[in-house]
Amino acid sequence: MTREEVRAAMLRVLGEIAPEADLRALKPDVPFRDQLDLDSMDLLNVVIALHAALGVEIPEADYSILATPDGCVDYLLSRLQR
Amino acid sequence: MPILTVDMTAGTLTAWRKRVGDAVKRGDIIAEVETDKGLIDVEVFTTGVIERILVQAGETVPTGTVLAVITEEAGTQVFVARPVPGAPVPAAPPAAPPPIAETPGRPRISPLARKVAAELRVDPASVRGTGPGGAVTRDDIERAAADRAQPPARPVEAPDRQARMRQLIGAAMARSKREIPHYYLGTTIDMSRAMTWLAEENLKRPVTERLLTGALLMKATALALREVPELNAVWRGAEAVPSPAIHIGVAISLRGGGLVAPALHDADRRSLGELMTGLRDLVRRARSGGLRSSELSDPTITVTSLGEQGVETVFGIIYPPQVAIVGFGRVVERPWVVQGRIEARPVLAATLSADHRVSDGHRGGLFLAAVDRLLQEPGAL
Numbered sequence: 001m002t003r004e005e006v007r008a009a010m011l012r013v014l015g016e017i018a019p020e021a022d023l024r025a026l027k028p029d030v031p032f033r034d035q036l037d038l039d040s041m042d043l044l045n046v047v048i049a050l051h052a053a054l055g056v057e058i059p060e061a062d063y064s065i066l067a068t069p070d071g072c073v074d075y076l077l078s079r080l081q082r
Numbered sequence: 083m084p085i086l087t088v089d090m091t092a093g094t095l096t097a098w099r100k101r102v103g104d105a106v107k108r109g110d111i112i113a114e115v116e117t118d119k120g121l122i123d124v125e126v127f128t129t130g131v132i133e134r135i136l137v138q139a140g141e142t143v144p145t146g147t148v149l150a151v152i153t154e155e156a157g158t159q160v161f162v163a164r165p166v167p168g169a170p171v172p173a174a175p176p177a178a179p180p181p182i183a184e185t186p187g188r189p190r191i192s193p194l195a196r197k198v199a200a201e202l203r204v205d206p207a208s209v210r211g212t213g214p215g216g217a218v219t220r221d222d223i224e225r226a227a228a229d230r231a232q233p234p235a236r237p238v239e240a241p242d243r244q245a246r247m248r249q250l251i252g253a254a255m256a257r258s259k260r261e262i263p264h265y266y267l268g269t270t271i272d273m274s275r276a277m278t279w280l281a282e283e284n285l286k287r288p289v290t291e292r293l294l295t296g297a298l299l300m301k302a303t304a305l306a307l308r309e310v311p312e313l314n315a316v317w318r319g320a321e322a323v324p325s326p327a328i329h330i331g332v333a334i335s336l337r338g339g340g341l342v343a344p345a346l347h348d349a350d351r352r353s354l355g356e357l358m359t360g361l362r363d364l365v366r367r368a369r370s371g372g373l374r375s376s377e378l379s380d381p382t383i384t385v386t387s388l389g390e391q392g393v394e395t396v397f398g399i400i401y402p403p404q405v406a407i408v409g410f411g412r413v414v415e416r417p418w419v420v421q422g423r424i425e426a427r428p429v430l431a432a433t434l435s436a437d438h439r440v441s442d443g444h445r446g447g448l449f450l451a452a453v454d455r456l457l458q459e460p461g462a463l
Contacts, residue, residue, distance in 0.1 A: 040390060044362075
């Protein structure tokens with residue numbers, strides 16, 4: 001998958017969990033928790049949905065790497081390329 | 083119209099999920115109601131056949147209004163509207179039933195109108211007749227069918243709902259502070275065992291079955307309530323009645339503001355995995371619509387966790403008719419003295435606000451101590 005495809009998948013997942021959010025205004029380096037008001041339940045649902053969409057297994061220890069949009073895309077790309 | 087929250091006075095029936103003649107059983111969802119807490123699925127509390135529908139989609143009626151009549155298997159008629167324990171009697175009287183009340187048994191209706199009603203699946207008893215002596219005519223039936231096809235007449239606008247929800251929360255909390263003699267207790271719990279166990283446990287679980295700290299806190303609370311059951315009670319009139327079942331109301335913040343606290347039923351009897359699944363489902367439905375009426379009316383105690391927002395200590399206000407609320411703050415690393423040495427440990431502030439008419443600080447203290455003790459053995463939860 002390309003970076004853009006991974007980013008699109010991430011945005012689809014976020015759109016389902018935070019439908020009221022303006023994802024076009026998402027800042028690439030600011031944590032989801034801060035800009036989308038996501039809590040730990042939301043973040044768990046993001047991880048589950050990304051796993052379902054991309055088939056990527058995300059260990060709990062890696063959650064902090066996925067905290068920002070850019071961090072999330074970089075991480076998913078690296079896992080997909082393994 | 084069931085009273086789903088303590089200060090609810092009216093609701094808008096947005097859709098029927100069942101029709102006249104349909105068989106229903108206890109727990110089935112028969113209708114959707116728009117309230118200040120969002121769209122709520124109304125459950126039925128008996129088994130039988132829907133005999134009549136008295137409130138049409140789009141109508142806003144006071145709580146206590148009979149929505150439908152169900153004939154039970156034994157032939158007894160019951161009315162769909164169940165009040166929440168301890169809720170005030172609605173100020174507005176129930177809506178007058180349609181003219182059928184004047185002609186018990188069968189509505190006055192011509193054979194042709196009855197045939198059209200059957201074709202259009204309209205309950206003649208729910209239609210106001212305009213014919214001679216109030217008889218239901220074909221035109222009445224066709225008009226009722228056309229009205230039913232219209233979208234809900236008055237959907238609640240989001241800003242209105244927000245404002246109304248804020249009013250209701252304010253009214254419930256003002257009532258609580260005015261009427262309930264609160265006492266407040268707090269304790270700090272060493273969470274190192276619980277957090278270590280949780281991390282190890284989640285390594286074994288597939289992503290869809292991972293646990294959050296909240297599941298441990300709910301289970302510890304539920305089990306501790308078995309030891310201090312007077313905190314798990316609701317007021318019915320002048321008496322606080324302990325509940326044999328432990329239904330924890332989970333405070334869930336809604337996107338855009340407001341909150342709702344639906345019940346996590348039988349929390350003490352569910353495994354951690356089941357509790358986690360239940361929590362995920364409750365949060366999803368609370369935020370997207372689809373809570374069930376029993377989930378709003380059944381909580382016997384509330385748990386509120388504000389650690390996500392960085393809060394360390396919660397000073398809760400009891401939600402009437404309950405008699406206690408438990409608060410959890412954020413798990414934070416703090417210096418902790420262990421056998422004379424200072425260590426950095428993850429700790430959590432647990433608080434209890436309770437009704438002094440029902441319990442005292444000694445019993446409340448025992449409850450918090452039990453929560454602490456249970457969290458020290460997370461594998462046994």
